[in-house]
Amino acid sequence: MRVGYPCINRSVGCRGNKTFRLSSYSEEKLIETASNNLECLETMLRFNINNDLLFFRISSDIVPFASHPVCELDWTQHFESKLQSLGKTIAEYSFRISMHPDQFVLINSPRNDVLKNSISELYYHCRLMDAMGLDNTAKMQIHVGGVYGDKPAAIEKFIQRYNDLDEVIKRRLVIENDDRLYDLRDCVQIHGLTGIPVLFDVYHHELLNNGESVPDALRIAESTWSDDDGKLMVDYSSPHPSGRRGKHADEVDLSHFGGFIQQSEDIEFDLMLEIKDKEKSAIKVIESLEGDKRLESVFAKSEARESKK
Numbered sequence: 517m518r519v520g521y522p523c524i525n526r527s528v529g530c531r532g533n534k535t536f537r538l539s540s541y542s543e544e545k546l547i548e549t550a551s552n553n554l555e556c557l558e559t560m561l562r563f564n565i566n567n568d569l570l571f572f573r574i575s576s577d578i579v580p581f582a583s584h585p586v587c588e589l590d591w592t593q594h595f596e597s598k599l600q601s602l603g604k605t606i607a608e609y610s611f612r613i614s615m616h617p618d619q620f621v622l623i624n625s626p627r628n629d630v631l632k633n634s635i636s637e638l639y640y641h642c643r644l645m646d647a648m649g650l651d652n653t654a655k656m657q658i659h660v661g662g663v664y665g666d667k668p669a670a671i672e673k674f675i676q677r678y679n680d681l682d683e684v685i686k687r688r689l690v691i692e693n694d695d696r697l698y699d700l701r702d703c704v705q706i707h708g709l710t711g712i713p714v715l716f717d718v719y720h721h722e723l724l725n726n727g728e729s730v731p732d733a734l735r736i737a738e739s740t741w742s743d744d745d746g747k748l749m750v751d752y753s754s755p756h757p758s759g760r761r762g763k764h765a766d767e768v769d770l771s772h773f774g775g776f777i778q779q780s781e782d783i784e785f786d787l788m789l790e791i792k793d794k795e796k797s798a799i800k801v802i803e804s805l806e807g808d809k810r811l812e813s814v815f816a817k818s819e820a821r822e823s824k825k
Contacts, residue, residue, distance in 0.1 A: 517786060517808070517814070518571040518610075519569060519570070519798060519814075520569050520570065520571030520573070520786075520788055521572070521788070522790060522794070526794060526796075527795055527796070528560055528563050530556035531556060532556035532557050532559075532578070534549050536549060538584070543589050549580055550579045550580065550591065551595075554595060554602065557602060558601075560572070561602070561611070563795070564611075565609050567802065568802050568814050569802065570611050570814060572611060572612075572614075573613075573616055576615060576616065576617055576637075579595075579644065582640045582644075583633070584636075592643055599647040602648050603649040604649075609817075612749075613645065613655075614654065615645065617641055619659070621634040621637050621658055622661040623677045623678065624671075624673040625661065625662065625664075626664055631677065638656065638681070639684065641656045652687050652688070653745060653747075654688065655689070656688045656690070657690045657691070657692050657715050658692075659691065659698065660674055660706065661674060667697075667702075671706060675706060678706075678710050679710065690712060690714065691706060691712055691713075692717050693716065693717050694717070694724070695719070695720040695724050696724065699724045699726060700716070704736060704740065712740075715749045715750070715751065716748065716749075717750075717751040718752045718776060719753045719754065719755070719764065719790070729779075731780060734783045749788065750785045751790050752787055753791055754773070765791055765792065766791070767793045767797050768791050768797035768800055770800065773801060
């Protein structure tokens with residue numbers, strides 16, 4: 517089991533998701549910003565290696581406006597050396613990588629402009645991971661989308677649109693259960709008609725489910741992943757103390773987390789911590805998991821690295 521956090525590290529002095537306004541777009545600005553983001557990504561990966569955090573969600577903003585028509589730069593060629601170097605680091609340390617396009621990516625939208633923009637955005641994410649040479653276990657997660665007044669029809673449209681996607685996108689795309697519209701059962705139904713893996717979101721399942729226990733839900737989601745896709749990916753958070761529906765906790769509640777780990781102890785997955793303080797909670801979680809057999813190989817590799825220093 518690999519453990520990680522998404523996109524931003526607040527301990528290393530850079531964010532890795534700098535962007536700028538479309539109105540100030542220039543190729544020079546794009547190159548400067550993307551160069552900063554790629555350097556920061558390398559810094560974050562090094563931090564994660566040193567802290568046994570081998571699951572990381574790369575920010576969608578690495579190359580700003582890469583999916584927009586304004587961008588004419590062949591950025592995969594321009595940054596080829598850096599992207600390949602990052603890919604080698606990812607492979608060397610057996611990182612699991614994911615990406616998560618924003619909520620405006622809706623492939624079952626009734627609007628053709630939204631569909632077109634969504635496909636462009638998905639293609640950008642896949643080009644980035646392909647340019648790093650990442651294998652099929654590096655995934656891009658999205659929500660199913662809207663209901664648009666007719667859920668069965670919206671699911672059917674999602675399936676039709678998915679089937680029309682380029683294989684470059686399809687081999688990386690996964691769907692996750694959400695907290696308002698599409699629960700685990702809906703996602704598994706889509707999987708049955710497409711083969712698309714289902715990423716399991718623990719907190720979303722807590723808010724929207726059909727009575728499945730967490731262990732049962734994990735096993736159901738796990739069954740949708742093939743060997744080529746890699747281990748099941750799981751997003752974990754806990755409710756914010758304010759009680760606001762859907763808001764993630766600012767820091768890990770180790771008691772709540774310990775309960776989840778106990779429930780899931782015989783299931784293999786890679787764990788993404790969607791907690792506001794990012795790497796700080798991730799480090800606490802890693803420390804709390806010492807002794808969990810699922811992390812034995814992670815800790816063994818860490819000890820081997822330390823012995824070589």
